[in-house]
Amino acid sequence: MNSLxxxxxxxxxxxxxxxxxxxxxxxxxxxWTFSDTLQWAGAVTGLAGAYLLALNASISKWGWFGxxxxxxxxxxxxxxTGANGLLVQQIGFTGTSILGIxxxxxxxxxxxxxxxxxxxxxEFRGMGNASRPHVSKIELL
Numbered sequence: 001m002n003s004l005x006x007x008x009x010x011x012x013x014x015x016x017x018x019x020x021x022x023x024x025x026x027x028x029x030x031x032w033t034f035s036d037t038l039q040w041a042g043a044v045t046g047l048a049g050a051y052l053l054a055l056n057a058s059i060s061k062w063g064w065f066g067x068x069x070x071x072x073x074x075x076x077x078x079x080x081t082g083a084n085g086l087l088v089q090q091i092g093f094t095g096t097s098i099l100g101i102x103x104x105x106x107x108x109x110x111x112x113x114x115x116x117x118x119x120x121x122x123e124f125r126g127m128g129n130a131s132r133p134h135v136s137k138i139e140l141l
Contacts, residue, residue, distance in 0.1 A: 038077035046070030061104035068097040 049066020052059060075090035077083075102109055 035077055035080045038073050038080065042070045042073030042077060045073060061101075061106065064097055064100035064104055068094065068101065071097055 045066050046069075047066075049063040049068075049070060052063030052066055054060075054063075071090050071094040075087055075094065078087035078090055
């Protein structure tokens with residue numbers, strides 16, 4: 001009978017604690033702020049991006065957009081809350097996310113790469129002609 005009484009006492013304590021947690025959760029939901037929204041949106045999109053990249057499948061490249069979204073959300077959160085170190089970090093991570101998107105070979109990034117390569121090729125050919133003066137055979141006589 002004593003162990004049953006002990007179990008009942010433990011059950012009551014646990015239920016009281018759960019009730020306090022429930023009350024705290026309700027209180028927290030009532031004071032939900034814009035910065036909380038930014039923080040949680042950043043966490044969810046960052047985790048989604050990480051899982052997509054970890055799949056190592058054809059869909060994995062979309063994980064970079066998850067990271068980019070997380071960078072924007074967490075960067076906004078850092079700006080709103082005044083966390084300057086976190087803001088600097090997110091600016092740097094935004095650069096890595098953009099680089100990841102660029103290197104992921106989406107069809108639109110591939111066409112942009114080809115256009116840049118064609119432009120560089122034309123500039124290089126043009127620079128080669130500009131670096132040496134054009135001298136005709138008639139001028140040499």
